Amino acid sequence: MRLLEVSGVSVTFDGFRAIDNLSLAVEDRGLRAVIGPNGAGKTTFMDIVTGKTRPDEGRVVWGEENANLLKLRESRIAQAGIGRKFQRPTVFEDQTVRENLAMSLKAPRGPFAVLFARRAEEGRIRGIADEVGLAGQLSRRSGELSHGQKQWLEIGMLLAQDPRLLLVDEPAAGMTPAEREHTTDLLRRLARDRAVVVVEHDMDFVRRLDCRVTVLHEGSVLAEGSLDFVTSNPDVIDVYLGR
Numbered sequence: 001m002r003l004l005e006v007s008g009v010s011v012t013f014d015g016f017r018a019i020d021n022l023s024l025a026v027e028d029r030g031l032r033a034v035i036g037p038n039g040a041g042k043t044t045f046m047d048i049v050t051g052k053t054r055p056d057e058g059r060v061v062w063g064e065e066n067a068n069l070l071k072l073r074e075s076r077i078a079q080a081g082i083g084r085k086f087q088r089p090t091v092f093e094d095q096t097v098r099e100n101l102a103m104s105l106k107a108p109r110g111p112f113a114v115l116f117a118r119r120a121e122e123g124r125i126r127g128i129a130d131e132v133g134l135a136g137q138l139s140r141r142s143g144e145l146s147h148g149q150k151q152w153l154e155i156g157m158l159l160a161q162d163p164r165l166l167l168v169d170e171p172a173a174g175m176t177p178a179e180r181e182h183t184t185d186l187l188r189r190l191a192r193d194r195a196v197v198v199v200e201h202d203m204d205f206v207r208r209l210d211c212r213v214t215v216l217h218e219g220s221v222l223a224e225g226s227l228d229f230v231t232s233n234p235d236v237i238d239v240y241l242g243r
């Protein structure tokens with residue numbers, strides 16, 4: 001099923017067209033990599049989807065009901081199921097891994113929910129920690145984690161909100177080879193039952209993701225397909241790889 005559809009979107013900053021008639025669709029499951037040269041519009045694309053930037057024209061529709069995301073505030077879009085992972089981790093360093101995850105879980109409502117909430121919450125926290133590979137780190141102060149572990153914790157914090165679409169900005173940056181491998185496995189696993197869109201510069205990392213690739217250039221889609229397909233496209237070689 002089609003989860004997100006961006007069509008004919010344009011954004012102009014001070015007369016400069018950062019996004020130019022961009023159309024791009026994302027299915028409800030699976031991984032997608034978005035690549036492209038500096039200034040291609042990758043960050044602005046994510047800003048539009050998350051409601052941070054409003055386009056001048058075009059449509060952005062979401063979910064079964066084709067909800068118009070352009071009418072929703074940022075907080076509403078997050079609640080609708082779009083989670084965004086920025087490049088630098090923003091975990092609470094003085095809190096433990098468990099406390100960081102607990103804060104991100106949806107607050108249970110109602111008097112009966114509260115009675116059972118603690119045990120259920122611990123189960124969720126353990127489940128998420130397991131999923132991102134931090135099961136042995138729950139009691140550690142987050143500030144002591146490695147850079148990669150902080151990134152995984154932040155992904156865990158997003159998972160606590162059950163997103164249907166995860167937008168992940170340059171996850172491999174600053175990671176050791178072992179951390180990259182773990183991150184690739186994690187993203188691929190997460191994409192089994194949700195949509196995961198990864199913006200990434202590192203071609204080796206993209207290759208290991210082994211997924212459909214969208215190449216952006218000057219604010220629109222230049223090519224789309226497997227990595228081998230797009231990297232053999234002469235236009236892509238010209239604007240991105242050949243330099």
Ligand SMILES: Nc1ncnc2c1ncn2[C@@H]1O[C@H](COP(=O)(O)OP(=O)(O)OP(=O)(O)O)[C@@H](O)[C@H]1O
Pocket residue numbers: 013014018036037038039040041042043044045
């Ligand atoms: N708020 C803004 N005001 C003015 N220009 C902007 C603004 N945001 C982005 N731009 C410009 O829009 C273009 C697209 O930027 P964007 O950050 O989306 O590209 P990118 O593909 O993410 O690049 P990078 O790979 O360097 O992160 C760039 O030329 C940038 O300078």
